[in-house]
Amino acid sequence: MRTRLLLVSGASAVLFANGGTRHQALEADALTSMLAAPSSEICLMPSDSTRYQQTRGGGAGGRIGDEDTRKTNADWPPEQSMTLDAMPDRTVFDPYPTFGGLAVDDAAGRAFFSDSSLSSLLSYSTTAGDDSREITDPLTRVFGPHTGIGFIAGVAVDPERKEVYAVNNDGGGVVTFGYDQTGAVRPVRGLETPHQSWGISLSKARNEIAVSVQQMSGIVFYRRGAEQLEPPLRTLRGYETGLADPHGVAYDDERKELVVANHGNWTELRPYSPYDPLTEAPRAYEPGRFEPPSIRIFAASATGNTSPLRTISGDQTGLNWPMGAVVDAQRDEIIVANYGDHSVRFFRRTAEGNVAPTRVIKGDRTGLVGPVGVSVDQVRNELWVANYADHSALVFDRDTAGNVAPKRIVRNAPKGAPSLTFTNAAAAAYDTKRDALIVPN
Numbered sequence: 001m002r003t004r005l006l007l008v009s010g011a012s013a014v015l016f017a018n019g020g021t022r023h024q025a026l027e028a029d030a031l032t033s034m035l036a037a038p039s040s041e042i043c044l045m046p047s048d049s050t051r052y053q054q055t056r057g058g059g060a061g062g063r064i065g066d067e068d069t070r071k072t073n074a075d076w077p078p079e080q081s082m083t084l085d086a087m088p089d090r091t092v093f094d095p096y097p098t099f100g101g102l103a104v105d106d107a108a109g110r111a112f113f114s115d116s117s118l119s120s121l122l123s124y125s126t127t128a129g130d131d132s133r134e135i136t137d138p139l140t141r142v143f144g145p146h147t148g149i150g151f152i153a154g155v156a157v158d159p160e161r162k163e164v165y166a167v168n169n170d171g172g173g174v175v176t177f178g179y180d181q182t183g184a185v186r187p188v189r190g191l192e193t194p195h196q197s198w199g200i201s202l203s204k205a206r207n208e209i210a211v212s213v214q215q216m217s218g219i220v221f222y223r224r225g226a227e228q229l230e231p232p233l234r235t236l237r238g239y240e241t242g243l244a245d246p247h248g249v250a251y252d253d254e255r256k257e258l259v260v261a262n263h264g265n266w267t268e269l270r271p272y273s274p275y276d277p278l279t280e281a282p283r284a285y286e287p288g289r290f291e292p293p294s295i296r297i298f299a300a301s302a303t304g305n306t307s308p309l310r311t312i313s314g315d316q317t318g319l320n321w322p323m324g325a326v327v328d329a330q331r332d333e334i335i336v337a338n339y340g341d342h343s344v345r346f347f348r349r350t351a352e353g354n355v356a357p358t359r360v361i362k363g364d365r366t367g368l369v370g371p372v373g374v375s376v377d378q379v380r381n382e383l384w385v386a387n388y389a390d391h392s393a394l395v396f397d398r399d400t401a402g403n404v405a406p407k408r409i410v411r412n413a414p415k416g417a418p419s420l421t422f423t424n425a426a427a428a429a430y431d432t433k434r435d436a437l438i439v440p441n
Contacts, residue, residue, distance in 0.1 A: 314354025
């Protein structure tokens, strides 16, 4: 009887392979390269692997250099193990990009999108899109092993330097590319940021960037142009901030404010040692909690454990998994991509409390399906929205409200192509009773 191996590879694929005559264990990370390289090798450990347990020194059963270790290493791999070149029987995998983060440089006529499905960064002309059912060709696509792009999230543009920032959510920090870079290129520079960084915004007035960090429920600020292991200028984090799983972040240089889209699920991140450079003094442990989603507005210079200037939250707001956010200073609005109910919501820049949005784009005619990114083209008076769950980006008139069809659609897959919407799958299980595959996402 042949068994099946069920594996999760990276962030966006599930693979199935034949497993011989008995169940074996595999490290999922070892299969990441299989999608691109059919000749990858898989070593299946024998069931009785006690003879070959590794030590911290890396040897099998002893310290490196010991005579017994050298003898054991000479017997590796054991006779009962198998080494094979194997492609999976089949995969659950989205072959098309998935739009996530979005940033528009309207003066340059460019719209940039992150792609978390295939780990790439795409750009389009701001006049792109139509009513076609076919794929819209991008101007550039940064894609490949040298790019430093992994599970990519938020993006931001620097119009002066003609650079685009891309945030890696699962490690890898922020990678920066020139507008016209394309293909398997190396970034202009890279900056290490905390794990689970998501959103990013550039302040020209302050000459800095702000990065939201889900895991630490905070914002870290870096010098514009920072690279490698350069430390942040300051950190906004703590009980008084009310930040809880922040995502979209947007500077309002005119009002000297910072807008943050806040999911509301909070847990305390404790250091592994008594010393925590981001905390002024130890506090009593507080259990995790779920709070209403919110938009929190801080002074652009805020630092440490500082309360927001204003908070938009409550049932009248309709906020539900708010993702990307942008400030439209000309229209005096805060615009939010509201993933949870497939809408785009507009609030006054001075709004506070449990207030209704001034207008909403929502409905079956809009084409909104899991919007994640939003940006304004002031030159052409248009609003761009990145659909995470429908392989598309939508372009609306800037003043659109209600259940209105978009002016144009930019597609990264043919119309109707299924969208897998794996966000960051890291495990998989097979339910024998229901004959179902379970993938926590």
